[in-house]
Amino acid sequence: MNKPELLAPAGNLEKLKTAIEFGADAVYLGGSKLNLRAFADNFSVEQLKEGIEFAHSKNKKVYITLNVFPHNEDLNGLEEYLKELYEIGADAIIVSDPGIIMTAREVVPNLELHLSTQANSVNYKTAIFWHKQGVKRIVVARELSLKEIKNFKAKIPETCEIEAFIHGAMCISYSGRCLLSNYMTGRDSNRGACAQPCRYKYSLVEEKRPNEYFPVYEDEKGTYIMNSKDLCMIEHIPDLVEAGINSLKIEGRMKSAYYVASVVKAYREAIDTYFENPEEYKFNEKWMEYLTKPSHRGYTTGFYYGEKDRQYYDSSAYVRDYDIVGIVRGYDKETGVAVVEQRNKCYTGDKVEVLRPHGDNFEIELNDMRNKKGEPIENAPMAQMIYTIKTEYELESGNMLIKAKK
Structure with a gap:
């Protein structure tokens, strides 16, 4: 069995770096044009260059989404944009429209193509068709069961890869269309x-x-009848691997850096643990804890096992029990002083959990908080303000400080 790629969302440059530092093998993101997250931060060309260079320095990959269904006016400048993505080192583009695929084959024939889930690939013959058009990887529709995916994989050429969503928000419409x-x-x-x-x-x-x-409601206030639960396959890593999926994909380009860090860490640990000893692999409950602390809805295994109860009728709101309050930007071993960038308001004496790429989370107290001038402060109220704390625990740049909501 080959270890599958862990593919994470990157809504901006900070999230890209977070995903890679916390264990993603590759990230996917939107550039300035033709991607399905118009309201994400997305990347300018300069940011794309920086992100790709950072990823490649860590031997990781970057895939760019061009997965809209374009109208005529959306095609203006397409050739130039494709050339630009190729020249700055994009590892692949994620596409769904035949016109964009055809143009990419003509303009940048060596740029790898991945077929978006928007293309509704639900059978192996469709995969073979697209593979013959130059598509290397098929992002299968979310409506497939694991049994179907396994059969799908067995009937396509070895040179054709399969990618599948394993975690995150689910769209009520077929393949998101x-x-x-x-x-x-x-x-x-x-x-x-x-x-x-x-x-x-x-x-x-x-x-x-x-x-x-x-009366089609769950209570007297109405129903969120079309509101799907979030997909979560953390408890089923062996089944995903045995189905032959090449890339395990996390949804969430609009989600926070905290979400990206925690979810990537959970799946990274689960996948690595499985491959260390498949015969004795056991699910660790701490991985589910990583997934329930960031913002999320109720969880489901989606279509993988034919689960019937995939809807969440009580509310469309996310469960938000924890917040990120700071990101460590530096630590002095001699003085025990950590430099922190504020993300949410916090107070001296607060107990916070340290989320780090490797090793279990642990708890520290925010002691001796001081501003940049070295003056004692009771709290850090201003967005992204820099402050220091003293702690005997050795922290690392990029560690996240998270706190339970009261």
């Missing part, structure tokens, strides 16, 4: 501007009975 947002708000999800109307609260009203609300 939704018209609801465009219809209700004028924001086209297939061009990167989804308003997520599947998370709205609904009641059912029949056309000729405008004041009669039919």
Whole structure:
């Protein structure tokens, strides 16, 4: 068995570096054009260069999303953009539209192509067709079971890879191809501007009975009938590996750096532990703890095992029990002083958990807080302010300080 790639989202440069430092083998991100997260920070060309250089210095890969369904005007400048991505060292582009695929084959024939889940690949013949068009990797539709994926993999050429989502938000529409947002708000999800109307609260009203609300709700306030739970496959790493999936993909380009760090760490540890000794592999509950502390909805295994209860009717809100309050920017071993960049308000005496790329999390207390002038402070109220603390525990740059909400 080959160890699968762990592929993480990178909504901006900080998240890219976080994902790689915490164990991702590759990241995927959106550049300035043609990606399905119009409201993410996304990357300028200069940021792309810096991110790719950083990833390559760690022997990691960067995939750029060009996965919209473009209208004619969206194609303006496509050739130049593709050349630019190739020249700055992108390892692959993630695509769904045949026109973009054709153009990429003509303009940058050596740039690797990955077929987006938006393309609805649910059978092996479709995969073979796209592979013949120059596509190296198929991101399979989320609607496939593990049994189907295993059969899918067995019938495609060895040179064709499979990538599958294993964690994160699930779209109510088939492979994410939704018209609801465009219809209700004028924001086209297939061009990167989804308003997520599947998370709205609904009641059912029949056309000729405008004041009669039919009982399709979970409580008297209505129902989030289209609101999916989040996908989570952390407990099923052996099954994912044995299905032959080449790349295990985490959703979340709009999520926080804390989410990226914690989720990547959980899956990195689980995958590595499995490959150390597959015969004696056991699931460790701490990995689920890593996944329940960052913002998330209720979890489901999605379509992998035919689970019926994939919807979350009570609320569309995320569970947010923990916040990131700071990121360590430096530590002096001689003085025991750590330099911290604020992320949420915190106070002297607060007990916080240290999230780090390697090793278990541990708890410290924020003692002797001081501002940049060295003056004692009671709290750190300003966004991204720099302050120091004293701790006997050796911290490392990039460690995250997280705190339970009261």
